Amino acid sequence: MISLGASIDYFPVPAFITRDDNVIIKLNSQFSKTIKTVGNKHINQFFDHIDMYEEGAFMSAVLEERQFLFLRQKINDNFLYIGKETAFLQELNQKVIELERLNRELDSIINSSYDGIYITDNKGVTLKTNDAIERITGIPKEYYIGKTVDKLMKRGILKNSVTPKVLKQRRTVSVVQNNYQNKETLITGSPVMNEKGDIEKVITNIRDLSELNSLLDELNEVQKRSDEYERELKKLKGFSDQGIIVESQTMTELYEMAERIADFDATVLILGETGVGKDVLARYIYRSGLRSEKGEFIKVNCGAIPPELLESELFGYEGGAFTGANKKGKPGMFELADNGVIFLDEVGELPLKMQVKLLQVIQDGMLQRVGATKSKKVDVRIIAATNRNLREMIKEGTFREDLFYRLNVIPFTIPPLRERRDDILALLQFFLDKTNNKYGLNKVLTDELKRFLYDWEWEGNVREMANLMERLVLTTSSSKISIEHLPPEYRNDEQDMKITDIIPLNQAAELAEKQVISLAAQRYKSTYQIAEALQTSQPTIVRKMKKYRIEIK
Numbered sequence: 001m002i003s004l005g006a007s008i009d010y011f012p013v014p015a016f017i018t019r020d021d022n023v024i025i026k027l028n029s030q031f032s033k034t035i036k037t038v039g040n041k042h043i044n045q046f047f048d049h050i051d052m053y054e055e056g057a058f059m060s061a062v063l064e065e066r067q068f069l070f071l072r073q074k075i076n077d078n079f080l081y082i083g084k085e086t087a088f089l090q091e092l093n094q095k096v097i098e099l100e101r102l103n104r105e106l107d108s109i110i111n112s113s114y115d116g117i118y119i120t121d122n123k124g125v126t127l128k129t130n131d132a133i134e135r136i137t138g139i140p141k142e143y144y145i146g147k148t149v150d151k152l153m154k155r156g157i158l159k160n161s162v163t164p165k166v167l168k169q170r171r172t173v174s175v176v177q178n179n180y181q182n183k184e185t186l187i188t189g190s191p192v193m194n195e196k197g198d199i200e201k202v203i204t205n206i207r208d209l210s211e212l213n214s215l216l217d218e219l220n221e222v223q224k225r226s227d228e229y230e231r232e233l234k235k236l237k238g239f240s241d242q243g244i245i246v247e248s249q250t251m252t253e254l255y256e257m258a259e260r261i262a263d264f265d266a267t268v269l270i271l272g273e274t275g276v277g278k279d280v281l282a283r284y285i286y287r288s289g290l291r292s293e294k295g296e297f298i299k300v301n302c303g304a305i306p307p308e309l310l311e312s313e314l315f316g317y318e319g320g321a322f323t324g325a326n327k328k329g330k331p332g333m334f335e336l337a338d339n340g341v342i343f344l345d346e347v348g349e350l351p352l353k354m355q356v357k358l359l360q361v362i363q364d365g366m367l368q369r370v371g372a373t374k375s376k377k378v379d380v381r382i383i384a385a386t387n388r389n390l391r392e393m394i395k396e397g398t399f400r401e402d403l404f405y406r407l408n409v410i411p412f413t414i415p416p417l418r419e420r421r422d423d424i425l426a427l428l429q430f431f432l433d434k435t436n437n438k439y440g441l442n443k444v445l446t447d448e449l450k451r452f453l454y455d456w457e458w459e460g461n462v463r464e465m466a467n468l469m470e471r472l473v474l475t476t477s478s479s480k481i482s483i484e485h486l487p488p489e490y491r492n493d494e495q496d497m498k499i500t501d502i503i504p505l506n507q508a509a510e511l512a513e514k515q516v517i518s519l520a521a522q523r524y525k526s527t528y529q530i531a532e533a534l535q536t537s538q539p540t541i542v543r544k545m546k547k548y549r550i551e552i553k
């Protein structure tokens with residue numbers, strides 16, 4: 001009979017025998033030939049590490065960085081170990097560790113989700129929930145674990161569940177419902193299938209739409225407000241970008257109205273003293289409207305064109321219409337403004353004969369060139385302006401009532417500067433900056449001067465201010481412009497205006513004449529207007545301005 005010690009050499013796997021005090025007495029050759037360690041030691045010293053399982057029926061051991069699993073059997077006073085190298089166990093162990101890590105990761109992902117997540121098995125038994133479920137349902141998340149959704153619904157804890165529907169229909173199901181706090185929630189259940197195509201789990205996502213909805217409402221509100229601000233800003237920027245100062249409430253409302261009517265074709269009549277900005281407003285209406293994309297803005301200064309030329313200027317003439325005329329003929333201002341806007345400035349200066357012709361064009365949209373036999377169609381928007389009192393003129397019989405009503409469809413009255421003093425400081429700064437930029441200077445106004453100019457009557461309105469600022473910036477040598485730098489006509493003290501010495505009468509008359517013409521030249525922009533204001537003829541004004549070297553600013 002072969003002894004136990006000898007027989008283990010026949011085992012095709014690692015084996016060894018110990019005494020009952022665990023000291024190795026024999027290693028089989030299968031084992032000893034694959035290791036360097038020498039036997040006859042206590043197993044604790046022989047192996048690098050050992051673990052006993054199942055009350056010592058199994059032992060796992062590490063030796064020379066190799067992993068073994070031994071079956072341990074008591075035979076008489078000895079123990080017989082029969083083993084196998086188990087590299088796969090190590091791999092398994094590694095996999096378990098990896099799976100545990102993944103599981104933890106998944107748990108924290110599920111928990112950090114802002115949506116509620118609810119997982120059941122294929123019988124509807126709750127396996128897992130997350131923190132968000134507590135926020136959305138108001139019930140601790142642990143309460144659900146192990147309970148079936150049917151039971152939770154019967155108890156009224158769940159109002160509705162998609163889980164049974166998913167199990168029945170074997171596909172993703174969504175419902176929108178109000179939860180117990182009456183908050184709108186979107187519930188989406190999705191099946192998780194195994195490799196055989198059977199449902200293993202149902203994962204339900206619960207999204208609180210009420211917060212989303214209120215965020216959406218808030219977002220819409222913010223968007224609306226930001227659109228409004230943008231429009232306001234555009235408007236404000238729109239004015240200043242175009243070199244228009246609009247500061248007072250009256251002017252803001254007036255320009256807002258201009259913006260609103262810009263796209264309509266109705267005739268506009270702009271009233272206001274000289275220099276208030278009638279031309280500026282007319283151009284703004286044109287630029288803000290669709291006609292600026294299709295046609296021109298043509299300005300006609302009705303007061304500056306000699307009456308005998310007015311008709312051919314406005315309506316054009318045919319070749320050979322009169323001596324000195326262009327052979328080919330010439331289009332008038334109305335034709336040039338086709339599809340655009342014609343601005344009839346100083347419309348009150350139109351002679352009655354021309355008023356009739358203008359009325360015809362407005363009524364029929366047709367005009368006839370001087371010397372022509374046929375009429376032409378024109379598509380023109382009319383903006384008219386005047387500083388005259390047209391109603392008075394109607395009474396006097398110098399302006400046709402029917403034309404007035406044709407023009408006065410959308411009336412604008414621009415108040416004089418002294419009636420909208422809120423615009424004054426902004427305009428002063430605007431013209432100061434403009435002149436400084438134009439001449440590369442950097443002058444400033446003293447506060448005292450600003451106060452003075454704020455109170456000034458500004459008979460010549462914005463034009464007077466624009467001229468004064470340019471004059472002050474150019475004629476003042478110091479960098480600070482103050483009251484002393486104002487021209488004599490602005491000084492309040494009577495002294496300057498008075499002649500204090502005895503001088504010949506004709507000299508005194510000349511002095512007075514020079515002063516009054518230069519004052520008018522500040523306020524008006526044409527010699528016709530100055531002549532009218534001073535109640536004399538235009539050629540007289542031209543002559544005198546030359547004599548006194550006065551120029552219109």
Ligand SMILES: Nc1ncnc2c1ncn2[C@@H]1O[C@H](COP(=O)(O)OP(=O)(O)OP(=O)(O)O)[C@@H](O)[C@H]1O
Pocket residue numbers: 243244245246272273274275276277278279280281345386387430462463466525
């Ligand atoms: N709001 C404003 N912002 C900036 N500049 C302005 C403004 N209003 C008027 N101006 C300037 O003042 C001057 C006179 O304006 P505008 O010619 O428009 O006046 P008007 O009322 O048409 O004068 P008139 O009756 O003599 O024809 C122009 O140089 C114009 O650029």
